[in-house]
Amino acid sequence: xxxxxxxxxxxxxxxxxxxxxxxxxxxxxxxxxxxxxxxxxxxxxxxxxxxxxxxxxxxxxxxxxxxxxxxxxxxxxxxxxxxxxxxxxxxxxxxxxxxxxxxxxxxxxxxxxxxxxxxxxxxxxxxxxxxxxxxxxxxxxxxxxxxxxxxxxxxxxxxxxxxxxxxxxxxxxxxxxxxxxxxxxxxxxxxxxxxxxxxxxxxxxxxxxxxxxxxxxxxxxxxxxxxxxxxxxxxxxxxxxxxxxxxxxxxxxxxxxxxxxxxxxxxxxxxxxxxxxxxxxxxxxxxxxxxxxx
Amino acid sequence: xxxxxxxxxxxxxxxxxxxxxxxxxxxxxxxxxxxxxxxxxxxxxxxxxxxxxxxxxxxxxxxxxxxxxxxxxxxxxxxxxxxxxxxxxxxxxxxxxxxxxxxxxxxxxxxxxxxxxxxxxxxxxxxxxxxxxxxxxxxxxxxxxxxxxxxxxxxxxxxxxxxxxxxxxxxxxxxxxxxxxxxxxxxxxxxxxxxxxxxxxxxxxxxxxxxxxxxxxxxxxxxxxxxxxxxxxxxxxxxxxxxxxxxxxxxxxxxxxxxxxxxxxxxxxxxxxxxxxxxxxxxxxxxxxxxxxx
Numbered sequence: 347x348x349x350x351x352x353x354x355x356x357x358x359x360x361x362x363x364x365x366x367x368x369x370x371x372x373x374x375x376x377x378x379x380x381x382x383x384x385x386x387x388x389x390x391x392x393x394x395x396x397x398x399x400x401x402x403x404x405x406x407x408x409x410x411x412x413x414x415x416x417x418x419x420x421x422x423x424x425x426x427x428x429x430x431x432x433x434x435x436x437x438x439x440x441x442x443x444x445x446x447x448x449x450x451x452x453x454x455x456x457x458x459x460x461x462x463x464x465x466x467x468x469x470x471x472x473x474x475x476x477x478x479x480x481x482x483x484x485x486x487x488x489x490x491x492x493x494x495x496x497x498x499x500x501x502x503x504x505x506x507x508x509x510x511x512x513x514x515x516x517x518x519x520x521x522x523x524x525x526x527x528x529x530x531x532x533x534x535x536x537x538x539x540x541x542x543x544x545x546x547x548x549x550x551x552x553x554x555x556x557x558x559x560x561x562x563x564x565x566x567x568x569x570x571x572x573x574x575x576x577x578x579x580x581x582x583x584x585x586x587x588x589x590x591x592x593x594x595x596x597x598x599x600x601x602x603x604x605x606x607x608x609x610x611x612x613x614x615x616x617x618x619x620x621x622x623x624x625x626x627x628x629x630x631x632x633x634x635x636x637x638x639x640x
Numbered sequence: 641x642x643x644x645x646x647x648x649x650x651x652x653x654x655x656x657x658x659x660x661x662x663x664x665x666x667x668x669x670x671x672x673x674x675x676x677x678x679x680x681x682x683x684x685x686x687x688x689x690x691x692x693x694x695x696x697x698x699x700x701x702x703x704x705x706x707x708x709x710x711x712x713x714x715x716x717x718x719x720x721x722x723x724x725x726x727x728x729x730x731x732x733x734x735x736x737x738x739x740x741x742x743x744x745x746x747x748x749x750x751x752x753x754x755x756x757x758x759x760x761x762x763x764x765x766x767x768x769x770x771x772x773x774x775x776x777x778x779x780x781x782x783x784x785x786x787x788x789x790x791x792x793x794x795x796x797x798x799x800x801x802x803x804x805x806x807x808x809x810x811x812x813x814x815x816x817x818x819x820x821x822x823x824x825x826x827x828x829x830x831x832x833x834x835x836x837x838x839x840x841x842x843x844x845x846x847x848x849x850x851x852x853x854x855x856x857x858x859x860x861x862x863x864x865x866x867x868x869x870x871x872x873x874x875x876x877x878x879x880x881x882x883x884x885x886x887x888x889x890x891x892x893x894x895x896x897x898x899x900x901x902x903x904x905x906x907x908x909x910x911x912x913x914x915x916x917x918x919x920x921x922x923x924x925x926x927x928x929x930x931x932x933x934x
Contacts, residue, residue, distance in 0.1 A: 423911075472858050476925075494858070531854045531855060532858065534851075534863065535859050535862065538840065539862030539865070539866055541899075542840060542899070543862070544917065545898050545899045546833060546836060546895055547921040548917055549894050549895045551923070551924055553828070557824070558924075560825045561829050562924065562927045563815075564766050564788070564825055565931075566767065566829075568831075568833030568834050568837070569828065569833050571833070571868070572833055573921070573924055576918075576921040576922070577926075580914075580918035580919040584915040588911055595907060598899075600843050600846075601843050602903075604846075605835075605892075609892050609896075612881045612888060613885070615882055617878050617882055620881060620882070621874045624838050625874040626845050627838055627841040628874070630870070631867040633856045634856050634864060634867050637856050
């Protein structure tokens, strides 16, 4: 892996995932100089305090100058503006990658903004905790998880290889797939589960105060797991839903039908139906344990 | 706590929670002889192999003979038959308690079956993992969790005190409340979250095979937590939904309205609404972390 080295790496956005990657690049000696770009001064102060970067700026155009690798790690709604801002300043031959949770729209709206001679490798490390901000990152967050790359047609093979090896250095398994397919899979495994968690915790938020305080007190059997998921970054998740709308709505529709069937079975006391359904889901859990993703 | 000792303790049902309590009673020297009753021979064999009880039987009537404490730890649908079977054989002055997740129906259908002179203390330790069976129990499962007791009107104060101290010996915090209120709180914190988890994992189970295998592979961001919850015992959960029908259906109805509102906001691109909703739920998570239930 000795040839996997980027003299100058620019992070546009350096929250939970961005800062985890920055730490990984440091640990693995993959990055020379790191420059971090963020909008908020507190973020940039934290980055310097944590020694995550040598240089900081709030100007994406300045950040990417002379960068060999540019990592976009901001909420999806910022991609368009960032693309326009950085395009004229990218060095020929630079690799641009991202860590966004939706890929089809990124490829459609962001990739065409990139100038010729710049190599784009859209990516999504399927990892992370519910925490946000540069303080919350750690390089082990990627270990044993999957990173999905959705290469553009006729993309640069060398760039794809380097980004693949970069994630592998964090002990990730790397898969490549079509962007639309990625978005459908993630709608089921991640986006809709998050929406459900946000919703059920929201439903509890609307309860009268005495009941709410008891919900918190007795949260230890199910609800707690939902609150952990529902503590994730609101802006990041807003953007995910808005940018993966079709796939999310399709899964929600299926889920809604299934939930209505469950509701009906409870109302009419159809115990056999419930039990049969509950027994089936155990099999999926076993597969996940076997796939070492538990 | 020297007077907290039961010469003879009968467990009717000895799965995850029952066996955890049996282990606790041993560790704390609260039980003399333990007798375990289960329907399946494999369970009884496991109980003997694990030395959880001195005696085993598949006959509840025989199990409770001369018992000073009887713990019902079976699925809720068995309570009626068990009540009828054990009633004529209970020793006067015996304490009967249970660990069921629904309390109002238990009090309505089970308590009246108990003969006079026997003291019933309905209880619910809000603890446990997704695992089942006597092998899966461990006494630390109760630590720092809540146990809710729903005492019957004009119940025996000494019996209530002993059951309270029994759970406290496992470092549980003990609360008492009205059974109907318990069922409403648990519908939100536990029953509906489990139903949702079962449903979404079920929806994934119905996917075409290639997509399903990818859902397993990339489960690490949200979905995984749901599969853990959805791996819980199917019979136990069937009985919970059938026995807490009204409260569960009421919460489901609220949830459904909220989910429809989310769905609509995604369809119409109402980012502000989504973000506002997502930001609110973070506050509940913080309260849970502060309440040390995280």
